[in-house]
Amino acid sequence: MNQMNEAKMVVGSDEWCAFPSLNIPAIKAKVDSGAKTSSLHAVNIQSFPRNGEQWVSFDVHPLQDNRKTKVHCEAQIIDQRFIKSSNGDKEKRHVIRVPISLGEKSWSVEVTLTDRDSMGYRMLLGREAMTGRILVDPEGQCLLGERSQDVLAELYKSPDIRTGGLKIGLLASNPDLYSNRRIIEAAEARGHEIQFLNIKNCYMKLDATTPEIHYRGGRVLNDLDAVIPRIRPSMTFYACTLLRQFESLGIYCLNTSIAISQSRDKLRSLQLLLDNGLDIPTTGFANSPLDTGDLIDMVGGAPLIIKLLEGTQGKGVVLAETRKAADSVINAFKSLNANILVQEFIKEASGKDLRCFVIDGRVVASIQRVAAPGEFRANIHQGGHAELVKITPDEKRIAIKAAKAMDLRVAGVDIIRSNKGPLLLEVNSSPGLQGIETATNEDIASRMIMAIEKQLLHKK
Template identity: 70%
Template sequence: MLENKIILGSEEWCSFPELGIPAIKARVDSGAKTSALHAINITPFVKDSENWVKFDINPIQNNLKTVIHCEAKLIDKRIVKSSSGFREQRYVIQSKIKIGTQDWEIEMTLTNRDSMGFRMLLGREAMSGRILVDPEQKYLLGQTSTEQLKEFYINSTQLKSGLRIGLLASNPELYSNRRIMEAGEMRGHEMHFLNIKECYMKLDADKPEIHYRGGKILDYFDAVIPRIRPSMTFYGCALTRQFEAMKVFCLNSAGAITQSRDKLYSLQLLLHHGVDIPTTGFANSPLDTDDLIKMVGGSPLIVKLLEGTQGKGVVLAETKKAAESVINAFKSLNANILVQEFIKEANGKDLRLFVVDGKVVATIQREAAAGEFRANIHMGGTASIIKPTADEKRIAIKAAKAMDLKVAGVDIIRSSKGPLLLEVNSSPGLEGIEGATNKDIAGEMIKAIEKNFKWK
């Protein structure tokens, strides 16, 4: 009967008590079949032998600091066509919606609605038999003011438990740094970008200090995320050690970063922990070039300048003559070099496994662009999702643990002898792997910091 139905405008406020969402603005759209709720960091899991899903939501449009962590029983997975014609597979949950004084169970899909005007879309399936829509009206059941929203969300655990986190790096515009800042703010933390070059320190046994531009003393941080470019390793690690002396939790320690940047020592350390690497020779401007080449199985082989950074100083020598020429060129520099066997069957591909707090959170396969060679770091080429084997995951976790890194990019190559480790990166980039996998790796880094502070 018409008299028993609720009349709504095209926009209304509603709530989801079971999800802990006290107020969210909804677009009431009878043209849409399915309801949809904004969600990020969507992760399925098993609870009491049933399939559930957990997700985060920023319930207020254009407000990334207010975050609600939700979980609900998973009832379905569906292919949904968006208003733009894009098809995507979405998780479907069921929860009680409350509008005005009435509440009832509805189904809704979970999807990122950052680009949309509303965090919630109420479709006709949820309205059937209960609602009439007057598209010319808005907020017929009441408007929620900014003051009310503050009251609703001021006591959320996310706001109460926010940490002060510093990102120690060089370039605030770098994708990885922007994502980490965003991820921290979205989880309710106070984020500060600290430019390495603008920090200076006071060495004192009783009261060590770090000062920032203008003489500001940095004595209020709970945690620091060091993202140190290779050229700033010495000073960046000195600052990280100073933060550690001030009892600030550092996501990667100065000692771990320092040893990861020493190519020779890091390989020796990994071998000591039982991690296999390609056969490698090391020399300081060798006199016996011929024996060094034989040591790693002859040509083709890879020659690396030990002090090289970001893929520079890495050469593929396809013949013995080419290898001798490259090695002799480095001899003239009196340089330390690594000579490493070339894994032909890898066909220019390697894997990057991203490890956070002892877990592999994402993996991609990287392939060099046609006609190009990239060793360890692919500055070009393509990245694609790939499922690592149990052995590859085990190696990546063991490597990060051996280097004492909570965050690491572990590069592995597949060979006829099994997976071999190429390199462990203590400041791995996020752009390629987040873009390929669509995973919130920056959020995983923030979660690793939160885990350390649970005792508080």
């Protein structure tokens, strides 16, 4: 037994390894004997035939919290398997077999491909790859050698930045949000200069001859080529006044002030959707609590959904399961002078809805959002999860038409499947990227930048 152990390599809980055939010279792996299968971070995964065999192309961001560094890879597919993740979700993944280098040793391992951007490591080394070769010291880290930032910079030399890039402003509130980080990374990777603009730190000069927008400290922003608005609901009014000023200066806004304003008014947005021949769940709106009874009957009685007009990300949405509960909740909101919508409850949806991401009149990705156990509404912000889904041609048509009706160039269109067919729930003007990028492996952020390029680069 001792002789066998001496022949094995001792590693820590994480180690640097390499995949020479994939041109990945260094990637830090979590060494996990509790996991059966090894997995590698991969995005933009596409299968294709080659010489009668199935291959897969994919991009790897090998360094954690760094999406600027990207390696394009290709490998033969040896299998497809359903893998259960640590949070219990099942995902169908491509499996490849490639040589791995760890310390001074190399051997072939099976690796599944999945987006690990939200995980602590871009690589997980499972026990199948370790059997007969490795002993794990869980108290150790990088026992086979560390990689300094200088070494990593040399291994992954930055690609040449293209000239003639655009000057883009990202108008938002929190630079650390996943969506905002991804947009900045995507713009820089495509050779553009992008700056984060905190909405609160922007102010404007209204003047007939020299109108301006300033940023804290007095920096003038009139030289921007484009603005990407990512506006939280509480900042809608002020942000839209800023966007109107950018628009008056001839600066391209990926979503306009008018489109954002009307998308944030839930009642107005539903009226616009109906005006464009799009179906929604039966909805009622009233001001006086004296009309509560008829309002409930109007949408088919209980159970029903009650929504605050100003709510977002599932906040301010209540399921009233009985008529008495509905009457109490509606009157409670009315006593607070809150504006609400009352909407029929689509029981057959079973806590699921679709999110279609539309850019420039095309559905670039779609997911199904599934409610957390015990919840009635699909919401990944409140414990739900997202999964891949194939939408129908009719659902795709509805999503595109909804974005066009709201005049949004970028939109998250929410659809629910009912016995009456697909129904529109909402059109979001600042849809989040994390859930849909993670579930689909699509680079949505780059597609947003490409939409700006399509509009402006030919004018440069």
